[in-house]
Amino acid sequence: MSDLVVYGNYLSQPGRSLMSFCKLSGIEFKYHNLNAFNGEHLTEEYTKINPFQSFPAIVHNGFNVWETGAILVYLADAYNVDNQWYPKDIKLRARIDAYIHWHHQNVREPLLDYIMVKYGPKAHEGGGLTEETEAPFKARLQQWYETFTWVLSETHYVARTPTATIADILAFNELFNAQMINIDLDSHPAIKAWYEEIASIPQVQELCPQAQEIIRNLTSSH
Template identity: 30%
Template structure:
């Protein structure tokens, strides 16, 4: 049976899964769920994922949700080696920490900033939320001070998750990383190392960016 991925291309977490699947060499059957049109609330999807979120992976009846869990599952099951998700406890712990950092700090601070602007009609910048986002970017820039990738000196699933987040931020505000040179260098490094980066990630990020910039243009 094919591996089905329920996803939406403008979603950074969904694109992290696409990148991981490509890097481990597994083919997936894409099933678009349009959140804007409420397709995630349809009964047939709720049977698969009662949490009604994307991404959602169905591997021959085994269903996994939450992008970082899906990335770990794909790397564990289909990876040709453990480079993307190391088996060494210390190395894996660092990758996990960066994944949790993306979930709870890096992408979370961005979501707290953009969701009210794009989807709740907020018409002014919330300075406190922008400060939290800046703090998150500074943390990540510091992580990269003495290493090439998020969890060391080779690419892991932590980078795949974080680059999906970072590219979405950059599409939203193209100059956002100008004060974070290590992040900018890391982004270019990831682009050169990740297979089919543009088609699997940048295209969706750009769609998000167009919507985001349209919303930002209305800010007073």
């Protein structure tokens, strides 16, 4: 019997995406929650699992893997996955892989940089955001809406695939957390329609309440 442990945190966008992928692919796992606010990702024990101290990471039959994009491929191969979320077809994989590489600096970074400057550990060192210091993040978000609407325009899915894939789930979770920076979906109907479709996938939806609770605590204390 194979033994899989996922180390993550419900606030983590890639962590939730990875767990949804396992659930959608019938991959059983144990979940080990890392409380990042208590530095549980910085312990000597976890550093042996992921030397970069980021999360999620997995241990599968004693072998550790970090970086969500690498974990997904490893699990898909180890568990012989071939479903709409990550098919074996090399052309579909090429589209999905291209999105996941693009995602880092073009979806995750613009949204997360804004969240971090507003709620991250260093958010209050400079006395909080002013209209002036927030302006470049707002401007980048405005540009991002346009880019993301364009990305969805070909097939309605982020990786330009005919159906939703793990790429959409990764993107969805970044947008879910971006409620912390008041992401405005009502003014962007193509993004909203896609968002609501991905949000309705039960294996995606079921992880949102736990994230919502952490977000509520974080934002109400500001």
